[in-house]
Amino acid sequence: MAESSAKAFVQRAMARRELTLMMLLVVLLVPITIRSPLFLSPSNVNRILNDMAILAIVAIGEFFVILSGGIDLSVGSIIAFTGMVCGMINESYPAISPFVLLLIGLSVGFFMGLTNGVLVAYGKIPPIITTLGTVNIYRGLTFLLSGGSWVTAHELSVAYIAFPRNTFLGVSYLLWIAFAVLGVFYYFSRYTRMGREIYAIGGNPTAAKFVGVSENKIRVVVFLVSGTLCGLAGALWTARYASAVNEMATGFEMQAVAACVLGGVNFSGGAGGIIGVALGTLFLGVVTNALPVVYLSVFWQTFVQGLIILIALALNTISDQRKHRRMLAQRRA
Amino acid sequence: MQEAALLEVHNLTKIFPGIKALDDVHLTLRRGEVHALIGENGAGKSTLVKVLTGVYIPTSGTVTLEGREVSFKNAIDAQEAGIVAIHQEASMFPELSVTENIFMGHHLRHPKTRKLDWKAMRNETEALLSKMQLDIDPDTLVKNLSVAKRHMVEITKALSLDAQLVIMDEPTSALTSREVEDLFRIVRSLKESGKAILFISHKFDEIFQICDYYTVYRDGQYIGEGRVGESSEDHIIKMMIGRSIDQLYPDHTPQWGKEILTVENLAQLGAFKGVSFSLREGEILGLFGLVGAGRTEVARTIFGIDRASEGTIVFEGRPFVPKSAMHCMRQGIALVPEDRQRQGLVLKMSLTHNISLPVLKLLSYKGMITNGKTERGYVLEHGQQMEIRAAGYHVDAETLSGGNQQKVVLAKWIGTKPKILILDEPTKGIDVATKAAVHQFICDMAAQGVAVILISSELPEILGMSDRILVMHEGRQMAIIDGEEASAETVMRHAISAVVQQEASNG
Numbered sequence A: 001m002a003e004s005s006a007k008a009f010v011q012r013a014m015a016r017r018e019l020t021l022m023m024l025l026v027v028l029l030v031p032i033t034i035r036s037p038l039f040l041s042p043s044n045v046n047r048i049l050n051d052m053a054i055l056a057i058v059a060i061g062e063f064f065v066i067l068s069g070g071i072d073l074s075v076g077s078i079i080a081f082t083g084m085v086c087g088m089i090n091e092s093y094p095a096i097s098p099f100v101l102l103l104i105g106l107s108v109g110f111f112m113g114l115t116n117g118v119l120v121a122y123g124k125i126p127p128i129i130t131t132l133g134t135v136n137i138y139r140g141l142t143f144l145l146s147g148g149s150w151v152t153a154h155e156l157s158v159a160y161i162a163f164p165r166n167t168f169l170g171v172s173y174l175l176w177i178a179f180a181v182l183g184v185f186y187y188f189s190r191y192t193r194m195g196r197e198i199y200a201i202g203g204n205p206t207a208a209k210f211v212g213v214s215e216n217k218i219r220v221v222v223f224l225v226s227g228t229l230c231g232l233a234g235a236l237w238t239a240r241y242a243s244a245v246n247e248m249a250t251g252f253e254m255q256a257v258a259a260c261v262l263g264g265v266n267f268s269g270g271a272g273g274i275i276g277v278a279l280g281t282l283f284l285g286v287v288t289n290a291l292p293v294v295y296l297s298v299f300w301q302t303f304v305q306g307l308i309i310l311i312a313l314a315l316n317t318i319s320d321q322r323k324h325r326r327m328l329a330q331r332r333a
Numbered sequence B: 001m002q003e004a005a006l007l008e009v010h011n012l013t014k015i016f017p018g019i020k021a022l023d024d025v026h027l028t029l030r031r032g033e034v035h036a037l038i039g040e041n042g043a044g045k046s047t048l049v050k051v052l053t054g055v056y057i058p059t060s061g062t063v064t065l066e067g068r069e070v071s072f073k074n075a076i077d078a079q080e081a082g083i084v085a086i087h088q089e090a091s092m093f094p095e096l097s098v099t100e101n102i103f104m105g106h107h108l109r110h111p112k113t114r115k116l117d118w119k120a121m122r123n124e125t126e127a128l129l130s131k132m133q134l135d136i137d138p139d140t141l142v143k144n145l146s147v148a149k150r151h152m153v154e155i156t157k158a159l160s161l162d163a164q165l166v167i168m169d170e171p172t173s174a175l176t177s178r179e180v181e182d183l184f185r186i187v188r189s190l191k192e193s194g195k196a197i198l199f200i201s202h203k204f205d206e207i208f209q210i211c212d213y214y215t216v217y218r219d220g221q222y223i224g225e226g227r228v229g230e231s232s233e234d235h236i237i238k239m240m241i242g243r244s245i246d247q248l249y250p251d252h253t254p255q256w257g258k259e260i261l262t263v264e265n266l267a268q269l270g271a272f273k274g275v276s277f278s279l280r281e282g283e284i285l286g287l288f289g290l291v292g293a294g295r296t297e298v299a300r301t302i303f304g305i306d307r308a309s310e311g312t313i314v315f316e317g318r319p320f321v322p323k324s325a326m327h328c329m330r331q332g333i334a335l336v337p338e339d340r341q342r343q344g345l346v347l348k349m350s351l352t353h354n355i356s357l358p359v360l361k362l363l364s365y366k367g368m369i370t371n372g373k374t375e376r377g378y379v380l381e382h383g384q385q386m387e388i389r390a391a392g393y394h395v396d397a398e399t400l401s402g403g404n405q406q407k408v409v410l411a412k413w414i415g416t417k418p419k420i421l422i423l424d425e426p427t428k429g430i431d432v433a434t435k436a437a438v439h440q441f442i443c444d445m446a447a448q449g450v451a452v453i454l455i456s457s458e459l460p461e462i463l464g465m466s467d468r469i470l471v472m473h474e475g476r477q478m479a480i481i482d483g484e485e486a487s488a489e490t491v492m493r494h495a496i497s498a499v500v501q502q503e504a505s506n507g
Helices: A002-015 A017-035 A042-067 A075-092 A098-121 A127-146 A158-162 A173-191 A193-203 A205-210 A215-240 A252-262 A274-290 A298-330 B045-052 B075-081 B098-102 B118-131 B147-160 B177-192 B204-210 B233-241 B295-302 B325-331 B340-344 B351-363 B372-385 B402-414 B432-447 B459-465 B488-495 B499-506
Strands: B005-016 B019-030 B034-038 B060-065 B068-070 B083-086 B165-169 B196-200 B213-218 B221-227 B259-268 B272-280 B284-288 B310-315 B333-336 B420-424 B451-456 B468-473 B476-482
Touching: A017 A274, A042 A075, A042 A173, A042 A193, A042 A215, A042 A252, A042 A274, A075 A098, A075 A127, A075 A215, A075 A252, A098 A127, A098 A158, A098 A215, A158 A215, A173 A193, A173 A215, A173 A274, A193 A205, A193 A215, A193 B351, A205 A215, A205 B340, A252 A274, A252 A298, A274 A298, B005 B045, B019 B034, B019 B045, B019 B196, B019 B213, B034 B204, B034 B233, B045 B083, B045 B165, B045 B196, B075 B083, B083 B147, B098 B118, B098 B147, B118 B147, B147 B177, B177 B196, B177 B204, B204 B233, B213 B233, B221 B233, B233 B488, B259 B295, B272 B295, B272 B310, B272 B451, B272 B468, B284 B295, B284 B432, B284 B459, B295 B333, B295 B420, B295 B451, B325 B333, B333 B402, B340 B402, B351 B372, B351 B402, B372 B402, B402 B432, B432 B451, B432 B459, B451 B459, B459 B488, B468 B488, B476 B488
Parallel strands: B019 B221, B034 B196, B034 B213, B083 B165, B165 B196, B272 B476, B284 B451, B284 B468, B333 B420, B420 B451
Antiparallel strands: B005 B019, B005 B060, B060 B068, B213 B221, B259 B272, B259 B310, B468 B476
């Protein structure tokens, strides 16, 4: 009995995307570390993690939208708008606490996500179309707000710029925030009724409806989560890059989606996990940072990212099809 | 007329894992003949059509077409051999024109340039339509045509493919009587031009009106055949239902409590009307009818998925307007839907999560499901009650067999402690052992005082389980029959509305 359950546990672990990704990461790290032993030095690891922290926060929001069967293309523009709002407020009120700026970012993102969600749930506009519209609207609002100008480093307060870099127990605030978001939403996805219902809606909206899950509510919530996390990311972005630029985070939605897909989140909804998303983000980070090590110029960066996404999606599809065929063989069509 | 057969089916068997959909069946079709294929739901008619049109590959047996043995690997093979099916739900391209639809997949090309020759196709379409005396513009978009005309276009397409055998699966289900006449006119002209027509219908008046010959299947088996003119309706009904109820149903001594649900003159536009019944605690009400009778729609309306357009519902002595599934569940009504995979389960979720989904509210505190132990305990309790066989409760629902999936669906609902349990085709497509388990489950629920509405297309199941039987035909309530007094024949007569004539003569 114990033996068979141990075997089942191994089989379960093998079938999990998280483990495969972890092994891939190790396989990738071995040659890189041989080539450049410093790659895994504490300072470099710390640098990579800090580089990926904002992406991780945004990818977690994107995860919930994809999990529910949708997609949020507006994340980059929400970051830009909230980042600009925080930058301009900081410029006008240099004494403002960075914490207040984070709260402002969160709230602005909250309402932008709410708009997306309401349009999808009650306007019955498919998520891809809704956010294709709002990605431009939010970016346009950013330009309108700033009048096209930037907020540069010397216009921001020292406290704000220093905030993400400050450390607590040797770990930067930025990383602490990313880990906190990870923890909270790991719990949310696995141990709350709402989290479970998001999986149900993404997996089978009809069956979910039959057990009384409110589809509209879930659709609003996932965009709300995504928008709020983007708002947080926007506030952090301006501080970390010490400027608020109208074009900031352009195309960031693609990286967020990529992290989810790499992490094994099912693109049609209903399957995936936060740990996978975190590993997917880390994977992207390692690859990006490893390029110089293998003497590939940074110009290859987007090319390689695209390639990885395609390979990951192809692998997902192939393994899904295989699983499906096996099941069809077992069961009546 | 009595020439050599166009199509012969011999000893055909089709086995799906766990189920024999067709068991050694026969069928002979001659040119110039309209042949009715008759049977209850699940008799194997649709499976046969799918074999003949190349969708399924038979497990064993032969199909011969004009004396040559054929085996179709796909739908195109069958089409090229001259077998075309007109589907229940027209499979057309609504945004394309009539001409484009008719020539989809076999476009005509200009002999020299190899370009698509739309002019020739349009002319051809016009010729075919006028040959059939149809007043349809070849350039109209199909979405602008009535259902009847879409059928006609499908038949025209069959002709353009030079079909020798046209299969019509319930072709009249969505047509008005006027349109049915038009259809029959075309069927007759097909017949005169020497085509064979396989006509699948539940409506006896139509069968007697248009068909020459019939074959009856029951439970995937060949029962018999004959000339329509030489057989009485009674005789055919007996062939459809004449099985001995060999399956044992669990003992169920009705212990009725007070009346819990009264439905008065319930209607939903276009689906059903005039449904009235009452239900007592501990009672099992069977809801019987053939395809298109409107049973599922009644269930969905009571469960708040669809809205009623007329009528009243009284639940526990108070007027009740079902607002949503959520609302009904809170009040204690549960619906186990017919299609487990599409409506009953979230296939990508584990058994645990599927079973606990309807009761998350009870298992959580302020929205948090912190106590995994409570959830696992709950799931285990109800899973064991249903004797689910699986590698564990952590596996995804999609890995289970149909029977076990159904047990998961039922386990899901026990815990909601429903006062009224509506089961839509709970034993469809599952093995005998699971069927027995489901029947036992239904009786257990009734014994606990739950009022059960059992929707089923299986007559023996309805007869074996129900305290009373409500029979529907094409959206109308035909009768409520006491379970003790009900015979297969009376129920089936109501279900095919053969009783209408009788009542008319009585009245």
